[in-house]
Amino acid sequence: MSLADAKAHASKVVARVSGQHMRGDVRVHGKSSAVLLATEDLESLEESIETSPTPTPCGGCTPRGRARPRQGREP
Template identity: 45%
Template sequence: MTTMPLSDVKARLSEIAEEVDRTHERVHVTRNGREYVVLLSAEDLESLEATIELLRDNSAMSRVREAEAAATADDLTTAEEMAKLMSERRVREPRER
C-alpha cells in the first residue's frame, strides 16, 4: 500500500494512474495529513463490487459453503476426472455446428 499527499498525486496523476492500473496496488491519498481518498484500478473496483454482490446473495453463499465443506471432506473432482467426464459428455452430446 502506498500513501501519498494529494499535492503529489495532482502533479503525477497520469503516472500514478498507470501504475495503479498495471500493478493493482491501491494508492491512499491524504489531504492535510489525513486519509482522503483511495485510487484503485477500475478492474479491482469491479471485482470488489462483484464480491460484495456475491456475499449478499444467500443462495450463492450457501453454494460456496457447500463447496468449502466438500473441499474440507476431500470430496473433490480432480482435473483428470473432470477432463474424462467432459470427454464422455462430448461423445454422448455432440455439439451442433
C-alpha cells in the same frame, strides 16, 4: 501520497495503480481522504459484495462504522 503529489504526477499514479493493481491512498493535511483503485479491482470487489451471503456484514453499524445503540436496553 499527498494530494499535491497525486496532482503533480497524476498520469504516473494512474498508470501504476491500474498496471500493478496497487491502491493509491491520497492524503490531505496528513489524513487519508481518498483511495485510487484500478477499475478491474473495483469491479472484482463489487462482484464479491453482490455475491456475498451477508450483504451487510456490519448490520448494526452506522455509515461511519460506529455501532448503533440498541433501543429499549440499558447498558
